[in-house]
Amino acid sequence: MFGRTKTSGKTSTTAAATTDHEVREGAKGRPTPKRREAEQRNRRPLGSPARAAAVRPGASKEEKKAAREAERKVFAEERALQRQALVTGDERYLPVRDKGVAKRFTRDYVDARRNAGELFIPVAMVILLSSLIPVAVVVRASLVALYALVLWVIVDSFLLRRKLNRITVDRFGDKATGCATYGMMRALQIRRTRLPKPQVKRGEFPV
Template structure:
């Protein structure tokens, strides 16, 4: 028995050797000079066809973004992003836009209360902090009420509450009305479409 560190011999049959091919006499042409070889390898870094394709792609994306921007302002369903399309999302947007939401005023209240803390003495600034916490609590309660309201309306109109639609409405309610996208299409106090 051979030692474990030795190598075994191959069990494949030996390959028959054939006569070597005749060496090539020459390549049939002279060796190019260095300048000629470099000139042959040189090509443009960016092919003009690629440039034209990239330009067309950028133009197409610009047009698509323009259509999407216009749709966000006018409410055109065809060009809205996928997250905003469909009758359920339109109904949720309208249901949020017809009511006054406490969340849309939170930013203004917070800014005013922060400015008040710089003006008043420190003992009275504590009341501004309590007022800010009260405003946050009011927003949470308003979002809870909106959540129940949306669930009830969606069940009555569509038979079920689609996943994510209530959260979509609550997030919209927390935005300032003028900055909402897609822009509100109904007036306050009107009926949702």
């Protein structure tokens, strides 16, 4: 009798636990996987399909070598397209930092104006060379000219950044984030060294 009661009690407890497991909200209904199995399942190869083949478990040395060669070829083609886009302005292959209509507008606006920053290096070189002349008046004049040039660049860059910020926010809204600083840094570069290459002439401001 006592044995039957214990068995009945165990059966009831097991049934209650099973019922509780079934009705419990969010239950997995399966055993928790081991840590090693979870890590293997969550591991995802990064990069191109060729890279995925290179790191595929069980791949032979020949397969891995061929996959790496294919990956290098793909990367070389992408770099070639990107270099060409930096010259032609092809939006499809530009680096992420240069993509978007807001960035394109900013580049065109900067390239269409005459910026004090692009004159800084050549003018500063002339001033520094002239300061080597062992004449006190020339040296003082060179220093004054250099300080005036630096001040001009700072003021021009500040005004450009403020104007770009106002124009791009009005036109592009949230897409204009970072455009003002992007344009100001571009204006500090010599025109022929800018990347992407200028696509407009002086005075051809974007509409």
